[in-house]
Amino acid sequence: MRKDYNLEKRKYVIGGFFFLIVVIYLVRLFVLQVCDTTYKINADTNAFLQKIIYPSRGLIYDRNDSLVVLNQPAYDVMLIPRDVQPFDTIDFCNTLQITRSDFDARMADMKDPHKNPNYSSYTQQVFMAHLSAQDYGRLQEKLYRFPGFFIQKRILRQYNYNCAANILGDVREVNGNDIEKDNYYKPGDYTGDLGIEKSYEKYLRGEKGVEILIRDAYGKIKGKYNNGRNDKAPVAGKDLKLSIDMRLQRYGEQLMQHKIGAIVAIEPATGEILALVTSPTYDPNLLIGKQRGTNYRDLVNNRFRPLFNRAIMGAYPPGSTFKTTQALILRQEGIVSLSTMFPCYHGYINGHLKVGCHGHASPIALKQALQTSCNAYFCWGFFYMMGKRSKYKSTSDAFEVWKKHLVSMGYGYKLGVDLPGESRGFIPNSAFYDKTYGKGSWVGNTIISVAIGQGEILATPLQIANLGATIANRGYYITPHVVKEIKGGKLPANLLQRHQPTIEKRYYYDVIDGMRMSVLGGTCHGADFADVQVCGKTGTAQNPHGRDHSAFMGFAPMNVPKIAICVYVENAGFGATYGVPIGSLMMEKYLKGSISSARKGLESRMMNANTITMTSSGSKRK
Amino acid sequence: MDLNENSEYSYGTSSVFRYIDWWTIILYALLVIAGAVSIYAATYNFDHANMFDFSEFSGKQFVWIGLSFIIGFSLLMIDGRMYEAYAYPIYALMILLLMVTIVIAPDVKGSRSWIVLGPVSIQPAEFAKTATALCLAKLFSTYNFVLNRSYKNYLWAGLIIGLPIVLILLQQETGSALVYTALIFVLYREGMSGFVLFAALCAVTFFVVAIKFSTIGLMGIPIGVFSVYVMIIVIIIGMLLIYCRSLILGRNVALGFIGYGLLGAGLVLLGVNINGHLFFLLGIGAAVIYLLIGMFHDDLKKVMITISFALASVVFLFSVNYVFTDILEPHQQMRIKVALGIDQDLRGAGYNVNQSEIAIGSGGVTGKGFLNGTQTKLKYVPEQHTDFIFCTIGEEQGFIGSAAVLVIFLTLIIRIIIIAERQRTAFARVYAYSVASYMIFHVCINVGMVIGLCPVIGIPLPFFSYGGSALWGFTFLLFILLRIDASRREYGD
Incomplete structure (x- = not known):
């Protein structure tokens, strides 16, 4: 046989071709099996049905151990799109009492990448949340007819008090953002949205359990994986005990009805917030269940912005309550002594500048100035401080010292309350004025209104109440907080931290004397009740948008303070008109448990008074 | 060639085992056993655990394997010269059978390629490969046959290859029909211009590029x-x-x-x-x-x-x-x-490929271990014991296992090419190259489809995929080759 060696070489082409293919396949296999890990995750979601067992969410009690927030069962209709097989849609819709177009809309929403960015046909999706017990019962019976659908038992909140919504917050379904931020969440999970439900989410939510089931490609469950050894039992969320006294809270909300504003009451020795009222407010039950969406939208669109927690988010001019800080600074900096007298001719008159005041004796000393809330005294004090070149190199330096004292008292920055959305208020610094007026071209008189808590100064009711607590404590405060105890856990250390303002203790006594005199024979007249000695300071904050805001800051009893309080009522006029009586009633309610019969008239007058004017709401102020 | 040796074993069958290519036998046995074990793994059911239970796929496959050993042994017992002598009648019979099949085969998912004989079904297309290879080899061994001498030679070769293609296409078995196109390698080895291969390569490239980047x-x-x-x-x-x-x-x-x-x-x-x-x-x-x-x-x-x-x-x-x-x-x-990555079509054509990629990809380097694969076991991969059997290996044995299988196939095919080149007759060489070509095509297309590099064409992975017909078809191909190779030494030249 003739052999053609030229042709024999072609074995290399044929062999080489196959060799090349094998090499390409090996590379592909290497990429698939070794380099790319997404297939492993896919495989797991493929074959394992991870049935989530939701833990019970932590319960919430108030400071007197009365149950405030508890759980109720709810049922969600879920589906795994890939497992859904053709079914009787009409029957399904009738069972759930929805129309065919509802059904189509829900399916479309579920698959819409904008509304449900985590959609995957392999994972469970919520078809319809919060089924009523009747709907649940009906569907449960027929469920076998709708392969791919199942019912997920969930937990909804239930509220024993229809108040304190701004503190408690609510629970909602997670969105794409939540899932991106925290991989604990899976689509369909719930998370705290506002209030402590949000800030204590990690304690309240507990840990989801998981039951791992094996299923085949037809979605049929083949049994427990590994005999349940890889399952995880859910861990219930931790219960919280609030520092809030729900009776006081509810009373505060009653007093504030038909008014815009806030009340903050703090136990001075511990920083525990006893009541945190914002008005107008809403019933927390509105944000449960099926109607949450529409109710939430209504609340957002409400012109009085009930979701805006004025007690911690509203930044208001503190008005005359701020004079106590001025007294402390002027004493600390040695600008005035107790016997220093400043003239007040119905106001502060310095060159062309005039800041008005009301009628009282002149000249006047510190305590009397606090008693009568004299504008002139504090303007003079501020003017001399800013101009004191023997002590400060420039107005700027003096102002920075002034500002530093205020910051140490909790102004200008967030106090760190354990609720979301706290505002920091506003205390300008010298750079701010340099920018406004030009460097070096502003003096005390340019910005004199800050001395009486007007002008650029803004503070939250919480900051003002905290000042009351600081004064009551004679020189320190604990970070205000609404949660007293995490059952089986520990409060974050920053909530129990003691803060020491840069003012010596002895100067607080002078201010307390002034505040006491104000109650006995000054602007806070009538704040005393029963045998309790109240210290207080009114505030009437000018407001370019309408009537003055009525404010009150105080604490009681004078010598063993149990409660410090700030009341802020928008557009309600003099501090004495609403701020003082409401503050006094709150203190009486807390300290005595009820209002004496002599003051029932005052109580009902306060509750029924309507100060809502259409001109403003605190939120509009910056 | 040593004449003494020749005369000593001039006629008889015991000599076969002396001259047989044991390398091929070992590779064959390895693949077949690995195949049965993979089928057991692929069809492993939580309730049934006996590998040799005859009601299960793996048990049946062991029966097919046992029978194929008998078939293989019988083929070795037949005188090697018989295959050459009866090549044309065998081919003619096979063509007849393919024609009959079109008529009598029941419609199974649109395909009319199975002849049902009581409890067993056989697929004549699998055996037609052997007949076509024999016939082609016979043509090339015609006295003084040189492929390039006349265009008529191409015509004859084309006819021999084309006839089964047409008949199998009529049975709606596109995949099995395409296998015969692999015989172009044989024509190339026997003198067809390499330009044809080049043109085919260009055509495929042009097609892919023009479709993919639209x-x-x-x-x-x-x-x-x-x-x-x-x-x-x-x-x-x-x-x-x-x-x-x-x-x-x-x-x-x-x-x-x-x-x-x-x-x-x-x-x-x-x-x-x-x-x-x-x-x-x-x-x-x-x-x-x-x-x-x-x-x-x-x-x-x-x-x-x-x-x-x-x-x-x-x-x-x-x-x-x-x-x-x-x-x-x-x-x-x-x-x-799907194969070109233009479309995913995860619910349709892409489902198999996507699931098989998931199964293989989840295997990792060392695999999940025998019987621990979840994807193939839970029937995520369709046809997992037949056309997609490679998935099971990928998932349970990982990269190491699947690479090993590919390397064994590579070794086997190189071995067949070595056998082909040592033949002294055109008949034996052409037949051997036909076997190699079929194998190359099956392995390339089947594995390529499972790992998502080729379009889904339903052809089995030789020796692995479940089914008697495919296994026996390849056994026929391989053992006839071994018998012809053995007789090279038996009779001399």
């Missing part, structure tokens, strides 16, 4: 089509330089195209709207006219081939879209789109 790009034509034009031009120049060895023609055409390209680019930059098709057709047309005039200075035939190539490529390019959209069935189009 977005409109430069000069108002799809990027894929644009690229194919550029490729055609590069190949024309390359053929002139390398194949025709004509430096002058190659250089002139190259310079011409460069100048033409720059002109086109300049016009485009100036904002002139050029029709891409017109631009390239004019360019290629000019080159063809130039070559027609210039070729008389050179090797006329080779330049003619180059010109034909250029024209055929252009025609092919224009017919790609037509073929794709009008000739291929929608499900075939989808399979190609």
Whole structure:
């Protein structure tokens, strides 16, 4: 046989071709099996049905151990799109009492990448949340007819008090953002949205359990994986005990009805917030269940912005309550002594500048100035401080010292309350004025209104109440907080931290004397009740948008303070008109448990008074 | 050749085992056993755990394996010369059987390729491979047969290969029919111009590029089509330089195209709207006219081939879209789109491929361990014990296992090529190359489909996929080869 060696070489082409293919396949296999890990995750979601067992969410009690927030069962209709097989849609819709177009809309929403960015046909999706017990019962019976659908038992909140919504917050379904931020969440999970439900989410939510089931490609469950050894039992969320006294809270909300504003009451020795009222407010039950969406939208669109927690988010001019800080600074900096007298001719008159005041004796000393809330005294004090070149190199330096004292008292920055959305208020610094007026071209008189808590100064009711607590404590405060105890856990250390303002203790006594005199024979007249000695300071904050805001800051009893309080009522006029009586009633309610019969008239007058004017709401102020 | 040895074992069967290629036997046994174990793993059911239970796929497969050993042994017992002697009758019988099948086979999912004989069904197409290989080998062993001597030889070879293709296509078994195209390797080995392989490669490349990159790009034509034009031009120049060895023609055409390209680019930059098709057709047309005039200075035939190539490529390019959209069935189009990564179609054609990629990918380096694969076990991968058996290996044995299987196949095929080249008769060599070609095609397409590199074409992985017909078909192929190889030494030349 003739052999053609030229042709024999072609074995290399044929062999080489196959060799090349094998090499390409090996590379592909290497990429698939070794380099790319997404297939492993896919495989797991493929074959394992991870049935989530939701833990019970932590319960919430108030400071007197009365149950405030508890759980109720709810049922969600879920589906795994890939497992859904053709079914009787009409029957399904009738069972759930929805129309065919509802059904189509829900399916479309579920698959819409904008509304449900985590959609995957392999994972469970919520078809319809919060089924009523009747709907649940009906569907449960027929469920076998709708392969791919199942019912997920969930937990909804239930509220024993229809108040304190701004503190408690609510629970909602997670969105794409939540899932991106925290991989604990899976689509369909719930998370705290506002209030402590949000800030204590990690304690309240507990840990989801998981039951791992094996299923085949037809979605049929083949049994427990590994005999349940890889399952995880859910861990219930931790219960919280609030520092809030729900009776006081509810009373505060009653007093504030038909008014815009806030009340903050703090136990001075511990920083525990006893009541945190914002008005107008809403019933927390509105944000449960099926109607949450529409109710939430209504609340957002409400012109009085009930979701805006004025007690911690509203930044208001503190008005005359701020004079106590001025007294402390002027004493600390040695600008005035107790016997220093400043003239007040119905106001502060310095060159062309005039800041008005009301009628009282002149000249006047510190305590009397606090008693009568004299504008002139504090303007003079501020003017001399800013101009004191023997002590400060420039107005700027003096102002920075002034500002530093205020910051140490909790102004200008967030106090760190354990609720979301706290505002920091506003205390300008010298750079701010340099920018406004030009460097070096502003003096005390340019910005004199800050001395009486007007002008650029803004503070939250919480900051003002905290000042009351600081004064009551004679020189320190604990970070205000609404949660007293995490059952089986520990409060974050920053909530129990003691803060020491840069003012010596002895100067607080002078201010307390002034505040006491104000109650006995000054602007806070009538704040005393029963045998309790109240210290207080009114505030009437000018407001370019309408009537003055009525404010009150105080604490009681004078010598063993149990409660410090700030009341802020928008557009309600003099501090004495609403701020003082409401503050006094709150203190009486807390300290005595009820209002004496002599003051029932005052109580009902306060509750029924309507100060809502259409001109403003605190939120509009910056 | 030692004549003594010859005379000693002049006639008889005991000599077979002395001369048999044990390497192939070992590789065969390895693959078959690994196949049965994989089938057991693929069809492992939580309730049934006995590998040898005859009601299970793996148990049945062991029966098929046992029978195939008997078949293999019997084939070795038959005198090697019989295969050559009866090649034509065997082929004729097989063609008859294929025809009968079309008529009598029941419709199974649109395919009419199974003959039901009581409890067993057999697929004649699997056995027709052996018959066709024998027949082709017989043709090439005709006295003084040289493939390139006459076009009639090509005609005969084409007829032998084409007949079963047509009949199997009529049975609606496209995959099995395509296997016969692999015999082009045999023709190539026996003298067919390598240019045919090159043209086939070009056709596949043009097809893939033109279909895959269908977005409109430069000069108002799809990027894929644009690229194919550029490729055609590069190949024309390359053929002139390398194949025709004509430096002058190659250089002139190259310079011409460069100048033409720059002109086109300049016009485009100036904002002139050029029709891409017109631009390239004019360019290629000019080159063809130039070559027609210039070729008389050179090797006329080779330049003619180059010109034909250029024209055929252009025609092919224009017919790609037509073929794709009008000739291929929608499900075939989808399979190609999935393989080319144009479309995912996870619920349809892409489902198998996606699931099998997930199964293989989840195997990792070392795999999940025997019987621990969740994907294949829980029936996520369809056809997991037949066409997608490679998944099970990938998932449970990981990269190491699947690479090992590929390497064993590579070894086996190289071994078959070695056997082929040591044959002294054209019959034996052509037959051996036929076996190698079938195997190459099956392994390339099957594994390629499972790992998502080829369109889904339903053909089994030799020795692995479940089923008696496929296993026996390959056993026939291989053991007849071993018998013929053994008789090479038995009878001498």
